Amino acid sequence: MPVDMNVMRGFMEQIQQLGQMDVPSERPDEERVDTAKRVMLEKLDTALAVDLEACVHCGLCAEACHFYLSTEDPRYVPVRKLELMRRLYRRERGPLRWLYRLTTRDITMDDLEEWQELVYDACTVCQRCSLICPMGVHVAAGVAGMRAAMRAADLMPVEMRFVGQEQSEKGSLFGVGSEEFRQAIEELRASGLSIPLDEPRADILVLSAVTDILLFKDTLVSTIRIMNHIGASWTFSSQGYESANFGYMAGDEEWQCAASKRVYDAAVACGAQTVIVAECGHAYPALRWDGAELFGKPLPFEVLAPAEFLAREIVAGRLKVKPIGKQKKVSFHDPCKIGRVGGVVDAPRVVLQALGVDLREAEPHGVENLCCGGGAGNFLINRGMPLRQKAFELKIRQYDATGADEIVTSCDSCQMNFMAGSMMHQWNKPIEGLVALVGQNLA
Amino acid sequence: MFAEFVDGPFWYFSATVFVVGVVLRLFFALRLGTPRPLSRPRESASRGFIRTVFTRFIPRREFFPRMRLEVIAGYAFHLGLFALLFFAAPHVEFYKERILGFGWTPMPYWAFIVSAQLAFAGLLLLWLRRVLHPVSRILSDAGDHIGTILVFLVMLTGCLALAEFHDSLRVLHFFLAELLLIYFPFSSLMHTFTFVLSRGYLGAGFARHGVKA
Ligand code: SF4
Ligand code: SF4
Numbered sequence: 094m095p096v097d098m099n100v101m102r103g104f105m106e107q108i109q110q111l112g113q114m115d116v117p118s119e120r121p122d123e124e125r126v127d128t129a130k131r132v133m134l135e136k137l138d139t140a141l142a143v144d145l146e147a148c149v150h151c152g153l154c155a156e157a158c159h160f161y162l163s164t165e166d167p168r169y170v171p172v173r174k175l176e177l178m179r180r181l182y183r184r185e186r187g188p189l190r191w192l193y194r195l196t197t198r199d200i201t202m203d204d205l206e207e208w209q210e211l212v213y214d215a216c217t218v219c220q221r222c223s224l225i226c227p228m229g230v231h232v233a234a235g236v237a238g239m240r241a242a243m244r245a246a247d248l249m250p251v252e253m254r255f256v257g258q259e260q261s262e263k264g265s266l267f268g269v270g271s272e273e274f275r276q277a278i279e280e281l282r283a284s285g286l287s288i289p290l291d292e293p294r295a296d297i298l299v300l301s302a303v304t305d306i307l308l309f310k311d312t313l314v315s316t317i318r319i320m321n322h323i324g325a326s327w328t329f330s331s332q333g334y335e336s337a338n339f340g341y342m343a344g345d346e347e348w349q350c351a352a353s354k355r356v357y358d359a360a361v362a363c364g365a366q367t368v369i370v371a372e373c374g375h376a377y378p379a380l381r382w383d384g385a386e387l388f389g390k391p392l393p394f395e396v397l398a399p400a401e402f403l404a405r406e407i408v409a410g411r412l413k414v415k416p417i418g419k420q421k422k423v424s425f426h427d428p429c430k431i432g433r434v435g436g437v438v439d440a441p442r443v444v445l446q447a448l449g450v451d452l453r454e455a456e457p458h459g460v461e462n463l464c465c466g467g468g469a470g471n472f473l474i475n476r477g478m479p480l481r482q483k484a485f486e487l488k489i490r491q492y493d494a495t496g497a498d499e500i501v502t503s504c505d506s507c508q509m510n511f512m513a514g515s516m517m518h519q520w521n522k523p524i525e526g527l528v529a530l531v532g533q534n535l536a
Numbered sequence: 537m538f539a540e541f542v543d544g545p546f547w548y549f550s551a552t553v554f555v556v557g558v559v560l561r562l563f564f565a566l567r568l569g570t571p572r573p574l575s576r577p578r579e580s581a582s583r584g585f586i587r588t589v590f591t592r593f594i595p596r597r598e599f600f601p602r603m604r605l606e607v608i609a610g611y612a613f614h615l616g617l618f619a620l621l622f623f624a625a626p627h628v629e630f631y632k633e634r635i636l637g638f639g640w641t642p643m644p645y646w647a648f649i650v651s652a653q654l655a656f657a658g659l660l661l662l663w664l665r666r667v668l669h670p671v672s673r674i675l676s677d678a679g680d681h682i683g684t685i686l687v688f689l690v691m692l693t694g695c696l697a698l699a700e701f702h703d704s705l706r707v708l709h710f711f712l713a714e715l716l717l718i719y720f721p722f723s724s725l726m727h728t729f730t731f732v733l734s735r736g737y738l739g740a741g742f743a744r745h746g747v748k749a
Contacts, residue, residue, distance in 0.1 A: 140737040142565035147727045147734035150680050151662075152671035156602040167670040186568065188560040189722075223742075224749065225599045227610070228727055229592055229735030382745060385574035392575070436578055436746030460747050461598045 112475035118247035129246035136238030147228040154222040171222040175235040214477035219429035219464035240344030252473040257339035261348040266303040292328035298365035304505035315532020333359025336376035342470035374430035374504035404440035413536035416449030424497035427462040428504035453495035467510025485514035550714035557721025577744040584743020585736040613658025619651035
């Protein structure tokens, strides 16, 4: 079931329309700056403060960032994205504040407007720059705090705002809510698939994502086939099926909490010991690493990325796949949020090895892989498209050098960004999801 | 008169500013605290903390071709400076007489010359990169240049003092070193201490997620 490019175009048009719906904030500038500063101060913890204190302004972090590497524009040097935080720390939290207040400029609305592009369009919070920094500065952690401050000052890009608001207020994304999910499941049931939905008890709660419902239907079908093949006790939940968490990407803790809570409640309701998120990059760290922090206690279930689950089942001998053979030359794109941020790097390779394909590793790959440019919700930002596409040129070079015929990944956002990039650059390298590949090759 | 001032009260003053300043800078950062992580870690955070403090001394192979000059110049400068600071004969004597009460074997004169050359070459290369490379130029502020110039002058007068055996050069060197001590806590020279924490926190966070930073 290949991706319907018309649906993909429709999806992109929907995103384009969101961009035209912006309405200027009605709050006075002073209040917006104050709220942004307050949020920045809340985010300033020891880890961030020592980063700001340790940076020697060498600029090496630029050499790891896809936005700098592709444009060579010094404005995009990663640590510069934290400049406002540094100023604020000096003026409000560090020692000798009275002195720094005399020598360091206060933050203004103009600053926030300038930095808005830097922390949204020009940063996918991919964490690659922290691998090169000799001081170990965690730029992405600071950018996440900056995004939260921008949100508080009504400076979040309009597309993210609308999508995040929709998820938080209605529980739906792009018009897909519980009812639409149920309908999608009914349609698939009509095609003969057995699909547990809203089971009162299940060991595993499987999540889906709006992208799988609208676009990557093959991934949804494959997920169901794989779970049935294993014979696990599993269910979908019509109340907590969505993996995507726009609050996580936008830096809005309330939204993030609301989205995670739906999944949490659904998992607790059916007594699931395991929750498997969909192939939706950020969804994994949002629940696996942030979930416990949001709820103030360890999660009562384990959270797995699909690749992690597939590898585990293959190794345990419960998931049996047909070897595809070496004639299929593939390269694997490690999504930042699953690999570098999530820590799932070996698992997809275990799966690809079981499938017997000719895996052509790209350079770099694994935790050092280059971001596709669309992560952290950036795929939605219309005005960021030229920059994103410029960064995508690095991906084209990276995979052309492998000699692979196609690319496999385990993130819908990455897939969409690759598809958009392929359209823009007339680059003919198909991309598919790992789950779909496994689903098509069950033994 | 000036020599007495430099050797006496100004030394005590600058040393106090240095110690108090460094402690305060660290204290103000540490007192903010970090939220205790609650998710189940893949690997121990403390192991990751310690590992990254050390592994970050060696750049990752993937990035090395893009940072060759900075790594070589950085090592030349830091190793040269370390050797000068702790093993130059007059410094060992100084630590013994004025601070610790004991000393250790200083390095021979030829090693002093090699260390000084390494430190000067490294510092100049790093500074040239700072002013010429558009990225470090946009990041650098006056403080970065003041720090570099002060270190350069301290090293220069130190070498001249040792070569010429002239007390006024020694006093000038000591005076500049005292200025550097005073300036230190206000500048990014603080990375001498904070690098342990910044690397450590990064390593700890990544290790929890199962990634070697
Ligand atoms: S590489 Fe690290 S120390 Fe150098 S400028 Fe970037 S954040 Fe600062
Ligand atoms: S986190 Fe990624 S996108 Fe953001 S500055 Fe660092 S390397 Fe660039």
